[in-house]
Amino acid sequence: MxxxxxxxxxxxxxxxxxxxxxxxxxxxxxxxxxxxxxxxxxxxxxxxxxxxxxxxxxxxxxxxxxxxxxxxxxxxxxxxxxxxxxxxxxxxxxxxxxxxxDDRPLEIEGSDLPGVIGSAAFVGWYNGHPDYKDLDLPLDGKSVAIIGNGNVALDVARILAKTEKEFAGSDIVAHALDWLSHSNVETITLLGRRGPHQIAMTPKELGELGQLERAQPVVEAHDFPDESADALLEPGMRKSVTHLRDFLAREAELADKPVKINFDFFAMPVAIEGNGKVEKLVVEKTKLDADMRSVGTGEHYELDCSMVISCIGYxxxxxxxxxxxxxxxxxxxxxxxxxxxxxxxxxxxxxxxxxxxxxxxxxxxxxxxxxxxxxxxxxxxxxxxxxxxxxxxxxxxxxxxxxxxxxxxxxxxxxxxxxxxxxxxxxxxxxxxxx
Structure with a gap:
């Protein structure tokens, strides 16, 4: 035996x-x-x-x-x-x-401020993991920054954007549903170091963002290469990029929805700032080098936010x-x-x-x-x-x-x-x- x-x-x-x-x-x-x-x-x-x-x-x-x-x-x-x-x-x-x-650590200045949360903790919180049931989340903020361009980042954005009615049939735990029903979040920004052709998001998960009751996914036309370049992508990636282009085409149709999910491509977070809590995310614009790696351009800007959720791996x-x-x-x-x-x-x-x-x-x-x-x-x-x-x-x-x-x-x-x-x-x- x-x-x-x-x-x-x-x-x-x-x-x-x-x-x-x-x-x-x-x-x-x-x-x-x-x-x-x-x-x-x-x-x-x-x-x-x-x-x-x-x-x-x-x-x-x-x-x-x-x-x-x-x-x-x-x-x-x-x-x-x-x-x-x-x-x-x-x-x-x-x-x-x-x-x-366990979350891969976000190794930038200010990552220890209250309001900086790893995706393992956040996902565990809304899924009822005992380790994260008492996670302290800011309730009054209107803007959330999500670092990452994979499916976990999409899950986090979708959960933040849904109405209570849209959770029918799900097993989201009561404490998370209560928090979300009282949330003031109006802007959710997804940051990725590279562009639409380098995302790690699958078509099904991306497509769900276009069906949300109160949220509009927002992309910028200047982030995309010429549409002819899509033909070089493998089929699954091509479908994902097609969803992104569809969000752009439907911008006027979806514009009256109160919650915005912004795709911020070519964006590298470099610091988190705030007086005892998260208030701003400092971002450096990037570009792709000859090997399709992201490199900083030296140009910086700031995003106001009350919470940063890091979805950069485990x-x-x-x-x-x-x-x-x-x-x-x-x-x-x-x-x-x-x-x-x-x-x-x-x-x-x-x-x-x-x-x-x-x-x-x-x-x-x-x-x-x-x-x-x-x-x-x-x-x-x-x-x-x-x-x-x-x-x-x-x-x-x-x-x-x-x-x-x-x-x-x-x-x-x-x-x-x-x-x-x-x-x-x-x-x-x-x-x-x-x-």
């Missing part, structure tokens, strides 16, 4: 568990360990609450989770409750699928005893291999790139690597040893059956039309389990 521990219960974790089930059948036990009492990681607290069709992939993970040889151990903090070295003694393979939940948090690449924000690895018996998968392996689906082949590949390295089980204790160790330390792991109780309570607490009202407090989750 082989014993595998997977640290992290998001997409990478469950795709890896599915791969192990298919590879070994009944000849493996798989323990999925997570710091949170609830599973599904990014699907629960990263995917936008108004994208319920994407969240539906959790049903696939649940099928894996309900297998006889898979066990969920939530509310277990690897590094505090149990060490990597201890897990390696208990399991034939330990696979880190922790994702990249990183994996280090774990004691695991080699780490600080420059890339991921575990040091060779195609997923870290040390003998220790592996990583998903964003923890390759950094925050790719879609949710990218984690499926990644998970199957890492199980093939495990199979190459570990020909047979080494008579380790696996789950029995983990349960004994946690019990000796007073750590009460949350099972998948416990999670289903939590889920039932969230569904029962949902406001009209919403799929659930998430618990945002770990103690409340635990209390439901014990009721």
């Amino acid at each position: 082989r014993h595998i521990a997977i640290i992290g219960s998001g997409p990478a974790g469950y795709y890896t568990a599915e791969a192990a089930q298919k590879k070994y059948g009944d000849g493996v036990t798989i323990d999925i360990i997570d710091r949170m009492p609830v599973p599904f990681g990014l699907i629960r607290t990263g995917v936008a609450p108004d994208h319920q069709s994407i969240k539906a992939v959790s049903r696939r993970y649940e099928k894996t989770a309900l297998g006889d040889n898979v066990h969920f151990a939530g509310n277990v903090n690897v590094g505090n409750d149990v060490s990597i070295a201890e897990l390696q003694n208990l399991y034939d393979a330990v696979i880190l699928a922790t994702g990249a939940p 990183r994996t948090p280090p774990i004691e005893g695991v080699p780490y690449e600080h420059g890339r924000g991921r575990f040091a690895n060779d195609e997923g291999r870290i040390l003998p018996g220790l592996y990583c998968v998903g964003w923890a392996r390759r950094g925050p790139t790719g879609t949710i689906g990218t984690n499926k082949p990644d998970g199957f590949a890492i199980i093939e690597a495990v199979a190459e390295d570990i020909a047979a089980g080494a008579n380790k204790e696996g789950r029995t040893g983990l349960n004994r160790l946690l019990a000796s330390r007073g750590v009460e792991a949350v099972s998948f059956a416990d999670w289903k109780k939590i889920e039932e309570a969230e569904i029962a607490n949902a406001r009209d039309g919403a799929p659930r009202e998430k618990f945002t407090n770990v103690a409340e989750m635990i209390a439901v389990r014990e009721s």
Whole structure:
């Protein structure tokens, strides 16, 4: 019997568990360990609450989770409750699928001012992550600057711009919906160092901005190259640029909408200013060099804003005893291999790139690597040893059956039309389990 521990219960974790089930059948036990009492990681607290069709992939993970040889151990903090070295003694393979939940730091002057928020924190706040439920957001400001030109920046802009009615059917948490319903935000500015042809925004997400009830996306004609250049783009990018050009063409039609979402291309934030809080963002205009890299022009301007949300990427948090690449924000690895018996998968392996689906082949590949390295089980204790160790330390792991109780309570607490009202407090989750 082989014993595998997977640290992290998001997409990478469950795709890896599915791969192990298919590879070994009944000849493996798989323990999925997570710091949170609830599973599904990014699907629960990263995917936008108004994208319920994407969240539906959790049903696939649940099928894996309900297998006889898979066990969920939530509310277990690897590094505090149990060490990597201890897990390696208990399991034939330990696979880190922790994702990249931490914000990449915004390293400009003034980034420590109140009102500067990373996208992981902001997204976690409106998605009900317990770590961010008490995030202090300025309510009275009329302008928000979003740094980044990817889909996360689009999600943040869309959430800020929507009316309360437009959140029908979503699982946005109550405290976020209340804040947004009282928000005075009128101008949302998306800043990117390069131009429309270099965005990392997909067509579906861009197209949604043109359908918002009270918000108008605004682009500037002078930011675009000649339209003939669009033909050189790959199809997905061409569709995205077409949406941007459509926003320009519909400017008069959408002009009466009270909230503006401004696309500020060729813009590099260089400083944040304010007296004890965010008041201005200082921006340097950029241009593209011969290698299509952005370079500063020396020309500066200021944007008034009360909040800056940084959407510039994520990183994996280090774990004691695991080699780490600080420059890339991921575990040091060779195609997923870290040390003998220790592996990583998903964003923890390759950094925050790719879609949710990218984690499926990644998970199957890492199980093939495990199979190459570990020909047979080494008579380790696996789950029995983990349960004994946690019990000796007073750590009460949350099972998948416990999670289903939590889920039932969230569904029962949902406001009209919403799929659930998430618990945002770990103690409340635990209390439901014990009721």
